[in-house]
Amino acid sequence: MIRRKSLFYFLFLLLSSQAKAEATQYQMRGYLFARLTHYTADAKNYGQQTRGQIEQSAAFTSSFSAMNQLRWNANSINADLSKTNLPKKDSFEVYLGENFLKYKSEHWVAQLGYQEVVWGEAFGFNYADLISPKDLRETLYSDADIARRPLLLANLKTLFSLGDLTGSIQLLYSPEPRFSRTLPIEVYAGDIVPNITFNVTKEKTPKVFTESEFGGKASLSYSGLDLSVFGFSYLDRDPHYVLDSATLTTINVHEEHNKVQSTGVALSKTLGDFVFRTDVVLTKDKKINSIENNLLINYKTDVLNYVVSIDSPTYNDYSGVLIFASSTIKDALPLSFREKNEKYVIGKLTKNLGSDKTFELSYTHELEHPGRTIQSFINWPINNSTDLKLGGQFYSGDEGSNLNKYKNISSVFFSLKNYFQL
Amino acid sequence: MKMSVQSLLLSCLFIFPSLTLAELSPNEIVKKADLKRGLGNVSHSFNVSVTDQDSKKEMFHVYFKDVNNTLTEQTEPERARGRKLLMKDYDIWMFTPNIKKAIRISLEQKLTGQVSNGDIARTNYSEDYEATMIEDKKDVENYHLDLKAKNKKVTYGRIEYVVSKKEYAPVEATFFALSGKPLKRARFSDFKNIQGMSRSTKMVITDYLQKDKQSTMIFQDHKPEKFSDSLFNKEGLEF
Numbered sequence: 001m002i003r004r005k006s007l008f009y010f011l012f013l014l015l016s017s018q019a020k021a022e023a024t025q026y027q028m029r030g031y032l033f034a035r036l037t038h039y040t041a042d043a044k045n046y047g048q049q050t051r052g053q054i055e056q057s058a059a060f061t062s063s064f065s066a067m068n069q070l071r072w073n074a075n076s077i078n079a080d081l082s083k084t085n086l087p088k089k090d091s092f093e094v095y096l097g098e099n100f101l102k103y104k105s106e107h108w109v110a111q112l113g114y115q116e117v118v119w120g121e122a123f124g125f126n127y128a129d130l131i132s133p134k135d136l137r138e139t140l141y142s143d144a145d146i147a148r149r150p151l152l153l154a155n156l157k158t159l160f161s162l163g164d165l166t167g168s169i170q171l172l173y174s175p176e177p178r179f180s181r182t183l184p185i186e187v188y189a190g191d192i193v194p195n196i197t198f199n200v201t202k203e204k205t206p207k208v209f210t211e212s213e214f215g216g217k218a219s220l221s222y223s224g225l226d227l228s229v230f231g232f233s234y235l236d237r238d239p240h241y242v243l244d245s246a247t248l249t250t251i252n253v254h255e256e257h258n259k260v261q262s263t264g265v266a267l268s269k270t271l272g273d274f275v276f277r278t279d280v281v282l283t284k285d286k287k288i289n290s291i292e293n294n295l296l297i298n299y300k301t302d303v304l305n306y307v308v309s310i311d312s313p314t315y316n317d318y319s320g321v322l323i324f325a326s327s328t329i330k331d332a333l334p335l336s337f338r339e340k341n342e343k344y345v346i347g348k349l350t351k352n353l354g355s356d357k358t359f360e361l362s363y364t365h366e367l368e369h370p371g372r373t374i375q376s377f378i379n380w381p382i383n384n385s386t387d388l389k390l391g392g393q394f395y396s397g398d399e400g401s402n403l404n405k406y407k408n409i410s411s412v413f414f415s416l417k418n419y420f421q422l
Numbered sequence: 423m424k425m426s427v428q429s430l431l432l433s434c435l436f437i438f439p440s441l442t443l444a445e446l447s448p449n450e451i452v453k454k455a456d457l458k459r460g461l462g463n464v465s466h467s468f469n470v471s472v473t474d475q476d477s478k479k480e481m482f483h484v485y486f487k488d489v490n491n492t493l494t495e496q497t498e499p500e501r502a503r504g505r506k507l508l509m510k511d512y513d514i515w516m517f518t519p520n521i522k523k524a525i526r527i528s529l530e531q532k533l534t535g536q537v538s539n540g541d542i543a544r545t546n547y548s549e550d551y552e553a554t555m556i557e558d559k560k561d562v563e564n565y566h567l568d569l570k571a572k573n574k575k576v577t578y579g580r581i582e583y584v585v586s587k588k589e590y591a592p593v594e595a596t597f598f599a600l601s602g603k604p605l606k607r608a609r610f611s612d613f614k615n616i617q618g619m620s621r622s623t624k625m626v627i628t629d630y631l632q633k634d635k636q637s638t639m640i641f642q643d644h645k646p647e648k649f650s651d652s653l654f655n656k657e658g659l660e661f
Contacts, residue, residue: 029500102661106650109661118522118660145520157661159652164511168657221656224513226526268526270513272574275526313528354635355476384478384499419500 028422030054035415048076069097114150120279121268124323127305128279135181152176167220174213177235188337201254224270231263240287243296273313280306291335302330317352343367371397389415448553454590468644475636491654512575517659524659550576604630
């Protein structure tokens with residue numbers, strides 16, 4: 001963390017001094033976001049969230065530039081994913097966003113520092129979005145940039161074109177793996193081990209250069225087709241839990257993250273006015289928790305995830321997307337913390353209301369253990385710098401369904417997001 | 423005798439210039455009109471402002487390498503800054519900073535207001551449409567042309583195009599969907615001398631049915647410029 005702060009301060013001072021010298025193209029911008037939420041499930045409460053980001057960027061020459069971000073998030077949660085009606089819980093965090101130096105030549109781009117890298121062609125379930133850790137406390141419907149966290153990376157990409165064919169080869173190296181912010185363990189284990197209190201000791205992020213992650217992606221685009229193959233060797237962003245001690249009412253566990261390898265392919269193709277997209281990702285040696293002989297165990301298995309989707313063309317200001325997503329673990333013990341198969345169908349309809357106003361309606365259906373969620377909202381840019389959003393999201397399902405686990409965050413919400421440039 | 427034939431032909435050129443102009447084929451007329459709406463197929467950049475009926479304004483910077491390689495980057499309003507639209511032949515991708523990956527989209531998707539992606543990124547009608555002349559006895563000052571899409575990948579199925587006979591300047595265009603449904607009408611105006619030629623700098627697009635829905639595009643700051651191929655690579659949009 002100290003090293004991250006050092007990099008931030010270094011970039012902050014560098015960019016600020018350059019800006020004062022007026023020798024560069026300098027920009028400072030950001031956003032402020034506020035949301036009021038009324039939770040409608042068992043815990044009928046109100047929540048308030050404010051978020052913000054300040055970003056400064058500077059181009060020192062046509063090839064050399066830097067980016068520097070600071071983010072904060074204040075949250076007053078009166079309902080969350082726990083089974084109980086929690087008392088009011090305030091949280092506040094300030095953290096560093098993307099902070100990197102970039103060198104760009106005619107055919108090469110190199111970025112060094114904390115950055116977010118996104119792979120994959122499909123939406124809905126971003127299985128190919130392997131690199132950046134996520135804040136899993138954000139919901140299925142949160143904006144991707146809110147859930148994503150930066151990772152320290154050396155990111156090298158070469159771009160090429162051969163006639164009508166264009167493509168790239170990207171190489172990534174991270175000396176400092178980071179983990180996702182996870183949901184409470186009860187979300188996964190609550191149905192298997194009811195009426196037990198879990199005490200979880202988090203695993204700290206490894207010190208720089210004690211662990212390393214690396215991978216690459218090769219991409220081609222040709223005549224209506226985008227294709228990429230990729231691989232990444234990394235510490236699992238999600239933890240598995242190891243038993244420390246247990247009593248009749250309490251289980252003490254600690255988190256561990258083991259090394260996994262993911263390989264995959266992503267493709268998108270225009271079919272007339274439709275766009276077909278798919279991501280397929282195989283992850284080897286992922287550790288899954290289970291209960292066996294009344295003991296908490298973990299075991300290694302392979303996980304195959306894929307998502308296919310089709311985007312419709314716009315018709316009378318309406319457009320739609322249909323998505324199918326599947327996640328399967330090769331070997332599943334009976335009391336595993338996740339099901340062998342998880343399958344979802346998502347339908348999304350967008351109506352353009354004019355003047356950049358949009359109405360969106362999404363429905364997600366879980367197939368193995370029937371569950372469902374619906375989200376609807378209106379996004380209304382009320383002026384050049386402010387967006388208003390009004391909507392609701394509702395989760396329900398059978399016992400055992402994943403979507404039913406989110407029922408306590410069923411809510412209606414109102415938010416404002418203001419963009420500014422200084 | 424030889425001299426006198428040449429003299430006669432030259433005299434005809436001066437006395438009846440309209441006769442020689444009329445010999446241009448409909449496709450050649452469209453090609454000439456294209457040059458009045460941009461710098462043709464010359465590598466250049468320019469800025470476009472789009473203002474809708476509620477006075478909401480958006481700004482774009484366009485990198486035009488040739489008719490098959492165009493990159494449009496949004497610069498205003500602040501919420502949309504950094505959005506990019508890459509068009510390569512008939513392939514089109516959009517990059518938004520929060521999603522952080524370039525996604526393939528279709529050409530007919532609306533960019534903003536009444537403006538489709540193709541209205542900014544693919545403006546040379548002669549490349550995409552086959553023109554035939556429509557006779558309009560009432561309007562003697564303009565050519566009336568019927569432009570049919572050469573393939574189904576283009577923005578519109580058909581365009582009814584009005585071009586002035588005097589300077590081959592575009593006057594008006596009515597755009598139709600592939601289904602034949604009329605979509606919108608555009609009027610071209612504000613001709614200014616840019617890079618040695620008179621060119622239209624204003625395009626007002628009106629919805630065909632809802633006449634109050636209108637977007638005004640102003641083209642400015644045309645500048646010849648060379649670009650590397652990697653600028654028009656989908657994989658480079660994130661940088």
